[in-house]
Amino acid sequence: MSGQENSGNAPAEPKPRMLTYAQALNEALREEMDRDSRVMVMGEDVAHWGGGGVFAVTKDLFNIFGPERVRDTPISEAGFAGIGVGAALTGLRPVVEFMWVDFSLQAMDQICNQAAKMRWMLGGGADVPIVYRAQQGAGRGNGPHHSQSMEAWFAHMPGLKVVLPSSPYDAKGLLKTAIRDNNPVVFLEHKLLYQVQGEVPETDYTIPLGQANVLREGKHVTCVAVSIMNKKALEAADILAAEGIELEVIDPRSLVPYDRETVAASVRKTGRLLVTHEAHERCSYGCEIIQCVMEDAFDYLDMPPVRVCGKNVPLAVAAELEFASIPMTDDIVAAARALARGVDLTITV
Amino acid sequence: MAKKKEESPKGWVPVLHRPPKEVVAFAAERLGEKPLAELTGLSTEALTGMMKRMMLIREFDSRCVTLYRAGYFRGVTHPYIGEEAIAVGAMWNLTEEDYITSTHRGHGHVLAKGGDPNRCMAELMAKATGYNKGRGATLHLADMSKGILGANGIVGGGMAIAVGSALASRMLRNGKITVCFFGDGALNEGILHEVSNMAAIWKLPVIFMCENNIYSMSGTVDAMVALKDGDFLARPNAFGIPGIVCDGMNVIDVFLAAKEAVERARRGEGPTYIIAHAYRAMGHHVGDPLDYRDKREAELWMERDPIIVYAGILKNEGLAKDEDVESWKAEAKATIDEAVAFGESSPVPDPATVMEDIFG
Numbered sequence: 001m002s003g004q005e006n007s008g009n010a011p012a013e014p015k016p017r018m019l020t021y022a023q024a025l026n027e028a029l030r031e032e033m034d035r036d037s038r039v040m041v042m043g044e045d046v047a048h049w050g051g052g053g054v055f056a057v058t059k060d061l062f063n064i065f066g067p068e069r070v071r072d073t074p075i076s077e078a079g080f081a082g083i084g085v086g087a088a089l090t091g092l093r094p095v096v097e098f099m100w101v102d103f104s105l106q107a108m109d110q111i112c113n114q115a116a117k118m119r120w121m122l123g124g125g126a127d128v129p130i131v132y133r134a135q136q137g138a139g140r141g142n143g144p145h146h147s148q149s150m151e152a153w154f155a156h157m158p159g160l161k162v163v164l165p166s167s168p169y170d171a172k173g174l175l176k177t178a179i180r181d182n183n184p185v186v187f188l189e190h191k192l193l194y195q196v197q198g199e200v201p202e203t204d205y206t207i208p209l210g211q212a213n214v215l216r217e218g219k220h221v222t223c224v225a226v227s228i229m230n231k232k233a234l235e236a237a238d239i240l241a242a243e244g245i246e247l248e249v250i251d252p253r254s255l256v257p258y259d260r261e262t263v264a265a266s267v268r269k270t271g272r273l274l275v276t277h278e279a280h281e282r283c284s285y286g287c288e289i290i291q292c293v294m295e296d297a298f299d300y301l302d303m304p305p306v307r308v309c310g311k312n313v314p315l316a317v318a319a320e321l322e323f324a325s326i327p328m329t330d331d332i333v334a335a336a337r338a339l340a341r342g343v344d345l346t347i348t349v
Numbered sequence: 350m351a352k353k354k355e356e357s358p359k360g361w362v363p364v365l366h367r368p369p370k371e372v373v374a375f376a377a378e379r380l381g382e383k384p385l386a387e388l389t390g391l392s393t394e395a396l397t398g399m400m401k402r403m404m405l406i407r408e409f410d411s412r413c414v415t416l417y418r419a420g421y422f423r424g425v426t427h428p429y430i431g432e433e434a435i436a437v438g439a440m441w442n443l444t445e446e447d448y449i450t451s452t453h454r455g456h457g458h459v460l461a462k463g464g465d466p467n468r469c470m471a472e473l474m475a476k477a478t479g480y481n482k483g484r485g486a487t488l489h490l491a492d493m494s495k496g497i498l499g500a501n502g503i504v505g506g507g508m509a510i511a512v513g514s515a516l517a518s519r520m521l522r523n524g525k526i527t528v529c530f531f532g533d534g535a536l537n538e539g540i541l542h543e544v545s546n547m548a549a550i551w552k553l554p555v556i557f558m559c560e561n562n563i564y565s566m567s568g569t570v571d572a573m574v575a576l577k578d579g580d581f582l583a584r585p586n587a588f589g590i591p592g593i594v595c596d597g598m599n600v601i602d603v604f605l606a607a608k609e610a611v612e613r614a615r616r617g618e619g620p621t622y623i624i625a626h627a628y629r630a631m632g633h634h635v636g637d638p639l640d641y642r643d644k645r646e647a648e649l650w651m652e653r654d655p656i657i658v659y660a661g662i663l664k665n666e667g668l669a670k671d672e673d674v675e676s677w678k679a680e681a682k683a684t685i686d687e688a689v690a691f692g693e694s695s696p697v698p699d700p701a702t703v704m705e706d707i708f709g
Contacts, residue, residue, distance in 0.1 A: 080543075119708070
């Protein structure tokens with residue numbers, strides 16, 4: 001306690017505890033492993049590299065929980081993804097890490113044919129409590145095999161839940177929920193979010209899946225932004241606000257289950273929908289979001305919905321090319337402006 | 350003018366695969382002259398139980414062929430006829446708590462592990478009372494309560510699951526072991542390479558039970574499987590996994606091979622690999638044209654029909670008489686009659702339930 005805080009004034013508000021997104025994930029893993037001895041972590045370089053994980057998400061876990069529960073695997077994505085399924089069927093609750101989501105393509109049979117279908121195939125006779133964690137996304141010049149966003153692949157497959165946290169607070173609360181879920185959950189982090197700081201309570205809290213988060217209210221344009229695109233959407237909202245356009249920014253947080261009602265309610269208010277994610281535009285989750293609105297709130301739409309998404313092209317290393325393939329803040333601003341044409345801004349300014 | 354139909358493509362004659370003499374001879378040597386009880390450590394009841402179970406599987410799958418042809422099943426079905434000794438010989442070393450993963454040709458494994466014939470048959474008829482509520486049939490039979498982690502519609506699909514259950518058993522210290530069944534066709538699935546390696550580095554209690562029935566659909570081991578000097582065990586040995594060859598048409602030889610492997614696993618000494626040589630007496634599935642193999646082959650192999658071979662052994666030992674075998678056959682028939690009746694009288698799944706059980 002500093003002298004100043006003891007000077008007789010009203011006690012200072014306790015400073016919010018700030019953690020990075022990576023630290024928040026790490027805390028979630030640590031708490032869940034403490035809480036339930038069946039929880040184990042396995043993947044490439046999760047135990048020793050840099051003290052635990054290439055992105056430090058599994059930092060120190062080896063020292064706390066030992067080699068059985070924090071297990072470095074060989075580079076065998078299909079193998080350890082499927083070993084996770086067998087372990088989940090027979091008493092463990094594995095958290096399996098793909099160092100890069102791009103590598104999960106090696107393991108698609110295990111994830112989509114084995115993990116996803118098992119419960120249904122057995123007439124409900126099996127729990128498959130497994131979490132597949134991976135980081136994804138562009139922005140670091142990692143190139144075509146290390147920069148993709150793959151949520152639509154997994155969301156397409158019945159039997160998988162798909163979660164994409166966009167803040168440290170959500171990262172901790174959603175990962176804890178995912179680990180306690182008795183179904184396979186694909187948990188997709190964004191590589192550029194790992195160092196982002198945010199308030200994270202020390203308490204044991206969880207965030208239910210299927211509950212969207214309205215990050216900023218606005219009455220002119222609804223913007224559904226997936227994962228890191230929330231950051232860019234909020235930047236865009238500031239720019240647009242100066243012009244009198246109010247952007248309502250919604251983070252769905254999970255795509256399966258998906259909170260279509262929160263989005264529909266917003267569109268009923270704004271009459272305009274913009275969807276943004278880094279994943280390629282074609283056959284993307286954005287298409288699903290738009291279709292849900294068409295079914296739920298078609299009569300309220302004043303303009304055709306708009307996608308501000310990744311181009312249908314692999315991701316390059318050159319910054320000039322990479323940033324030309326993914327949506328940027330300015331793209332959201334331009335699209336929102338076009339959508340807002342015809343809105344009588346004089347009412348709000 | 351229509352072309353004359355040829356029996357096989359011009360210029361191509363199927364290889365005649367004969368039972369491997371050396372394997373049969375080796376089995377005979379391993380079995381030796383000792384009485385069965387001494388050789389196996391099994392009671393008379395357990396020894397005759399193996400015979401009864403093989404006969405049950407044979408009766409089940411023979412009936413499946415008839416029912417399939419009569420239009421009782423949707424999709425396809427894959428008989429295990431000719432390979433019964435492998436499932437039964439292996440399973441007689443396991444407890445109900447131990448795990449197995451099965452294959453595309455899984456009826457025999459499920460029944461050998463104690464699966465309920467009624468629920469199996471109901472499943473093949475895609476009824477609501479079946480093991481999978483009519484959702485999976487031949488390729489997905491499973492019973493978690495009996496450690497049957499499922500047949501699999503993907504060739505090699507059970508391999509990683511098997512190593513995963515072995516990992517869980519090791520970590521939970523529950524003493525259970527897992528037998529991973531797979532066929533020669535799955536020898537060429539890449540996942541086997543990955544999980545053999547992990548089973549070996551982590552010394553997991555898993556047994557890789559390779560059923561060489563010669564055929565992967567129409568492909569044959571000699572055409573499809575690269576082996577150093579023809580040695581199947583060269584593959585597992587490359588991982589430092591010890592291997593055992595056995596006669597997959599002699600249930601006692603399979604039992605002894607599996608016994609050695611199971612004991613190693615229970616001692617914590619890691620995985621073992623067994624190659625059991627047998628023959629797929631029928632087609633890949635019931636509708637297989639079988640125009641790619643020599644017509645004499647099945648006859649040649651089924652002179653060594655595992656049920657006939659074992660009946661001979663039991664009779665030789667004085668553990669069974671002809672009339673015993675006859676009455677066991679009648680028993681198996683009655684059990685399957687009941688299973689068919691159960692399946693036929695069971696309700697079809699309610700379409701309203703289709704979206705149930707995706708998540709729980």
